[in-house]
Amino acid sequence: MNNAYFDFAEPKNEPVLGYAPGSAERKALQHALAEMKATKRDIPMYIDGEEVRSDNKVEIRPPHETAHLLGHFHMSSEEHVHDAIDAALDAREKWAAMNWEHRASIFLKAADLLATKYRYRMNAATMLGQSKNAYQAEIDSACELIDFLRFNVHFLSKIYKDQPISPAGMNNRMEYRPLEGFVLAVTPFNFTAIGGNLPTSAAMCGNVVVWKPANTQVYSASVFMEILIEAGLPAGVINLIYPPGPMVGEICYAHPYFAGVHFTGSTGVFQSMWKSIGNNISRYRSYPRIVGETGGKDFVFVHPSANVDAVVAGLARGAFEFQGQKCSAASRAYLPANLAEEIKKKLVAELATMKMGPVDDFTNFVNAVIDEKAFKSITKYIDGVKNGNGDAKILCGGNYDSKKGWFIEPTVIETTDPSYVTMCEEIFGPVLTIYTYEADMWIQTLEVLDSTSPYALTGAIFAQDRYAIEYMTKALVNSAGNFYINDKPTGAVVGQQPFGGARASGTNDKAGSILNLYRWLSARTIKETYVSPTDYRYPFHQPDKADK
Ligand SMILES: NC(=O)c1ccc[n+]([C@@H]2O[C@H](COP(=O)([O-])OP(=O)(O)OC[C@H]3O[C@@H](n4cnc5c(N)ncnc54)[C@H](O)[C@@H]3O)[C@@H](O)[C@H]2O)c1
Numbered sequence: 001m002n003n004a005y006f007d008f009a010e011p012k013n014e015p016v017l018g019y020a021p022g023s024a025e026r027k028a029l030q031h032a033l034a035e036m037k038a039t040k041r042d043i044p045m046y047i048d049g050e051e052v053r054s055d056n057k058v059e060i061r062p063p064h065e066t067a068h069l070l071g072h073f074h075m076s077s078e079e080h081v082h083d084a085i086d087a088a089l090d091a092r093e094k095w096a097a098m099n100w101e102h103r104a105s106i107f108l109k110a111a112d113l114l115a116t117k118y119r120y121r122m123n124a125a126t127m128l129g130q131s132k133n134a135y136q137a138e139i140d141s142a143c144e145l146i147d148f149l150r151f152n153v154h155f156l157s158k159i160y161k162d163q164p165i166s167p168a169g170m171n172n173r174m175e176y177r178p179l180e181g182f183v184l185a186v187t188p189f190n191f192t193a194i195g196g197n198l199p200t201s202a203a204m205c206g207n208v209v210v211w212k213p214a215n216t217q218v219y220s221a222s223v224f225m226e227i228l229i230e231a232g233l234p235a236g237v238i239n240l241i242y243p244p245g246p247m248v249g250e251i252c253y254a255h256p257y258f259a260g261v262h263f264t265g266s267t268g269v270f271q272s273m274w275k276s277i278g279n280n281i282s283r284y285r286s287y288p289r290i291v292g293e294t295g296g297k298d299f300v301f302v303h304p305s306a307n308v309d310a311v312v313a314g315l316a317r318g319a320f321e322f323q324g325q326k327c328s329a330a331s332r333a334y335l336p337a338n339l340a341e342e343i344k345k346k347l348v349a350e351l352a353t354m355k356m357g358p359v360d361d362f363t364n365f366v367n368a369v370i371d372e373k374a375f376k377s378i379t380k381y382i383d384g385v386k387n388g389n390g391d392a393k394i395l396c397g398g399n400y401d402s403k404k405g406w407f408i409e410p411t412v413i414e415t416t417d418p419s420y421v422t423m424c425e426e427i428f429g430p431v432l433t434i435y436t437y438e439a440d441m442w443i444q445t446l447e448v449l450d451s452t453s454p455y456a457l458t459g460a461i462f463a464q465d466r467y468a469i470e471y472m473t474k475a476l477v478n479s480a481g482n483f484y485i486n487d488k489p490t491g492a493v494v495g496q497q498p499f500g501g502a503r504a505s506g507t508n509d510k511a512g513s514i515l516n517l518y519r520w521l522s523a524r525t526i527k528e529t530y531v532s533p534t535d536y537r538y539p540f541h542q543p544d545k546a547d548k
């Protein structure tokens with residue numbers, strides 16, 4: 001029984017800790033790294049609040065130190081997928097009926113636990129499991145995930161508060177019900193925060209969830225599950241399992257109570273999901289919500305009036321932070337001929353200062369790419385250039401080495417063909433391709449940029465000329481869901497730059513915003529009339545005195 005409306009005010013973004021040499025946070029993080037590295041973790045599934053183990057153990061090794069064993073997780077079978085769905089559906093009624101302020105408190109407590117007690121363990125897990133440096137781990141697995149939890153609670157309380165008008169004689173109200181079934185959350189390797197957000201945003205709305213992270217993110221995902229349990233998440237609300245992707249899909253999409261998928265990952269996987277769901281459409285109790293944020297071919301367009309140093313910094317960080325494994329990473333740049341030589345010279349000099357190596361050495365800016373599959377796929381593009389396939393050459397970088405880990409140097413490819421393969425396809429690694437255009441052809445080059453790839457995730461323009469900035473902002477209106485002016489195309493912050501792309505890059509439901517939460521709700525409108533009519537006739541059907 002809820003006898004009051006409880007509001008949750010807009011939070012502040014979690015401050016990013018600096019990890020400067022000698023700082024208390026650096027010591028704490030180094031301690032957590034050493035402790036986690038020294039412990040072989042045995043990571044169970046979590047189904048119906050129970051730890052579940054299988055006889056199929058999969059090893060986990062740091063991408064930057066493949067000789068070291070961090071532990072293993074227990075691979076799920078078909079039976080585990082069915083168990084997770086059953087547990088979710090069993091938990092549904094009680095969870096959906098829980099008053100909002102109690103549901104909210106669980107996620108706010110999880111945010112506070114992550115900001116304090118678990119911060120360093122979570123960052124260390126992300127550094128070791130996904131090969132992020134300390135800063136990249138801090139902005140992802142601490143700050144962004146804390147922000148997702150706190151901002152979503154605030155956004156959802158705004159939705160609940162939003163009610164229709166009620167003229168005299170009636171009361172109209174809107175009940176924001178959870179979906180009638182379970183939600184499948186399928187999450188990618190590259191952001192611990194996305195792993196945490198996709199199941200919790202749906203669960204916060206009263207839904208029950210089956211969560212399947214990428215194998216290469218299980219190490220940090222399991223730490224977040226420990227936090228949720230400590231925060232009081234009831235059994236069965238989020239069930240964390242590790243089946244192969246196609247297996248979880250096949251079972252979930254065939255279930256009549258499949259109510260939606262919250263996905264982040266590659267475009268190909270999302271399109272195959274959508275097709276399978278479409279093929280099963282007559283099985284379902286309701287139309288499933290399909291929310292997917294996918295790949296990108298993110299651009300930097302430099303206008304002839306741009307500030308060169310700002311462009312160089314934007315490219316260096318935008319393309320090579322976390323080894324370019326951000327969906328938002330700059331991967332193609334269009335440079336005007338009047339600035340191109342200076343930009344290239346300064347960029348090459350900057351990249352020469354980027355140290356590459358394992359995460360425990362905090363002076364390394366670049367670490368390893370996620371796994372052997374990624375290593376092979378990325379180096380294939382580099383080899384293509386080295387082998388003279390097409391009109392391209394390596395400007396800097398281009399070396400790679402897998403003896404100790406999956407290391408690939410920050411690599412810049414230069415091409416004279418704006419349709420060269422590395423200008424069009426998502427590579428998802430530390431590879432940037434640049435194309436130089438004649439400065440007086442900048443308007444025509446915008447058209448080339450817009451039609452080069454099927455994606456529309458992020459993009460940045462650099463210019464000082466305000467007419468040019470206005471022109472480009474309008475001309476590229478559909479080219480990116482997140483558009484940056486004089487800044488790198490990465491680093492969106494929850495509550496500040498709601499994130500998501502259009503075209504082949506996804507459904508653009510903007511993770512960590514109010515728009516996303518609407519997808520996990522199914523509103524019921526209730527009209528109550530206080531004094532009900534007792535005659536069906538319209539007023540003009542009533543015989544008046546004149547008619548008599
Ligand atoms: N737009 C965004 O917000 C955003 C954010 C992060 C990553 N990404 C994209 O994610 C990709 C990189 O992540 P990834 O390598 O983990 O992506 P991926 O598509 O390989 O995997 C994502 C998830 O889908 C699962 N999966 C794979 N095949 C499946 C299938 N047939 N059915 C169901 N699930 C399946 C994987 O196991 C994993 O959990 C890049 O394309 C990147 O652009 C997009």
Ligand SMILES: N[C@@H](CCC=O)C(=O)O
Pocket residue numbers: 190191325326327328489490491492493499
């Ligand atoms: N928040 C991230 C997006 C995640 C993509 O992988 C950024 O904007 O860099």
